Every structure is written in structure tokens, then in C-alpha cells.
Amino acid sequence: MSRPPAKMTARSARAAETRQRLIDTAITLFAENDYDKVGVGEISKTADVAHGLLFHYFGTKRGIYLEAMRSTAEAMARAFDGIPDATPDKQIRAALTAHLTYLREHRGLALRMVLGGRGADPEAWQVFENARTAALVAAAAMLGIDPHNDAIRLVGRTAVAAVDETSARWLEVESRFDVDVVVDMLVHLIAGCLRSVPFLDSTVDVDHAVSVLLGDSAPA
Template sequence: MSNRRTGTTRAAQAAQTRQRLVDTAIDLFSDRHYDDVAVTDIAKGAGVAHGLLFHYFGNKRGIYLAAMREAATQMDAAFVIDPALAPAQQMRHAFAAHLQYLADHRGLALRRVLTGSRDDPEAWEVFQSARSRALDRAAAVLGIDAANPAWVMMGRAAVAAIDEASMYWLNNREQFDKATMVECFVTIVTSALKGAHALDADLNVDAAIEAFDGEDGAGFHISTSRAKVRTDGQP
């Protein structure tokens, strides 16, 4: 029994050490270019011997990819679908949570999630997979066949538009409040639904569009101290 407890304790300690390394790597790769982050920086930030980094991840590339996978998992978790809400409200709250995650992880969002990894196909695919999962969840909420080619195309177009809007918002002092941004995302999705129907007349999108139009954001609130559009130039 004593040996079992000792083994369990060591496994837990190893897991904690590994997680500290990954969390530190996320922070460093969010703030700096890949080439400007050294293995010793990560180990020092995590408070462990740099040999442990090689033990768990092999090399800098290994911990970088592990960090990006963890970031994508966090982004996945932030896109929360609450089945207790009506479909349109589920989407609004998921968009709000996603936007808040990007705002809380600005460096990660701008350097890695939205644009930064396109020159690295393997890392970019990590976030593309997260986007695909979010798109599938959105299709389920909206009652759309996730595999329908017209929706796949227009859904991906909507994701790209939302990414561009998010990047502009982060790069411009978040000048629109979050609730307004969410309604902007709703408009993008509604347009994508109409575009999918234009491509495939058999794809019924009426219910999804009517859900958004009917609710029109009623009962949806995001706590924020920012004015709707800031004009004073202050962050």
C-alpha cells in the first residue's frame, strides 16, 4: 500500500511539473517569437530543472506543440454551449465566452490563435481542429447538418470573418463593447446560413435564422465598463 501511495504521489507531482512547464510555455510563446524563447527560459519560468523539459517533451518543438494543444483545449472549453438556453442564446453566450477568452489571452490570440501559426502548418492545424469542433457544435445547436458541403464552406467563411473581426477588435483597443461584438458575430453567422441556403436550396436554414431574428439579443447581457464605442483614445 505504501509503495502504491508513493507511486501515486510521484505521478501527481510529475503531472503538476509537466503542467507548469506547459503553462509557462504558453505564456512565453504568447509574448515572443518562437525563436526568441529558449528552453532555459521555460524551465526557469516553471521553476524546474531544464532537463525535465527534455524528459517530458523531447525538445523545444515538443513543448511548443504541447503548449499549442493545451491552448486549443482551453479555447475549446471557452466556447461553452449551455443546453439550458434557447439555441440563439446558446450561440450568443458561446461567442461571449470565446471573445472573453481572446481578450484575456491577447498575446496568444494575436500571435498564435488568429494569425501567428499560419507559417507553421502543424501548429496552425491544432487551432483549425478547435475551430472545426466549434463549428460542429454550432451546427448541432442550429439544427444544421454539420457535414453538408454548403454549410461547411459558409461555416468556414463565417469563422474566418469572426477571426478577422476579433483580430481587428484586439488590435484597436477593443473599441466596441463585447455585447456589440457578439451581435456582430450573430450577423456573420446569419449571413453564412443564408449563403449556405443559396448554395444548396434543400438546406433548410429558416428555423435557425428565425431563432436569431426572433430573440434579437433579448435577455443577453455582458458585464463591461467600456462604452459602446470609445472616442477618448483611452484603453
């Protein structure tokens, strides 16, 4: 009775390995080339996988592209796993450091797939938008501010856009500036964005959040 499940497990493991190999290959090819210049045949050949299996697992070229985007977003999220249990300012700095380090180690991928703009596929872009939203909510919680307040949401999105643009420009000059220096700049940039919230909503007090972010005080 135990042999069929064992065979199924081995078969499932091979299928999972083949599927992941296709995803990894697609990530590499889409990172190096525009979407229209990557063919399913090229993905299959480079992955050394039968052409039909790509369609079996993903249905279409767009299907594997979306899966490549999801896999990339998950890999970026895993880069935050090592963030220490520390004060909010140190956690945010650690998160920014992990983010920049991942982007630098996957430069082509970051510039083309992560920071390249909405492009022609809103659903693919939404994968990273969801990750950005989750990061904003987590950061707001650490700083003791309401992530659902309209002014904070607008300023938060502005800060995210600034971080993305800074990351892209930093990568384009081939990491001329050290990660720690860029992180320090980004922290002060975010603090500056926070200070603009009262211009939109005078009832919101951001002084404590800014102090926490800059490491000047502990959260209440």
C-alpha cells in the same frame, strides 16, 4: 503494502505539477514572443525547472510548443462549460461571449498563437482547426442544418474566418467595443453568411436556421 503506492502517487503528483508548470511557462513565453525567439533554456529557467526535465517530458522545443497549443485549445474549450441550457440563439450568443471574453483576458496569447495564422507549423494550427470544426458541427446541430452539406461547410468556414478576423481586429483596438455589441454584430454576420447558402445549393432552406439564430423562432 500501502506505502509504495503512496510514494508513487506523491512522485507522480510532483511530476505532473512540474510538467504543467513548464507548459504554463511555455504558453506565456510563446504568447509574448515569436517561436524562434523562445529557447528551451529560457522556458526551463523561467519555470524554475531543471533543463533536462523539459526534454524528458516533451522531447524537443517543438514538442512543448505543440503541448502549449493543445493546452490553450483545451482552456478555450473549458470557457464554454458555463454556457446555460437554453434556446439555440442564447447558447450561440453565450458561446461567442465566452470566446471573446477568453481572448480578451489572454490578449497576447490570442493574437500570437490563436489568431496569428497557420505560421510555420501546420500541426500546431491543426489543433485549433479541430476545435473550429467541432464548434461548427455543434452550431449546425443547434440550428437544424446539415454540417456535412458542402455549401453549409463552405459558408461555415467563411463565417469562422470572419469571426476570427473580427476578434483579431477587436483585440488590436484594445476592446474599444463592448463584448455584447460585438457578439450582436457577429450573430448578424453569421446570419448573413447563412443566407448565402442557397446561392451555392438551391435545395438548402436556411430560413428556419436564420430565424432560430436570431431568436425569432424555436427549433422544429
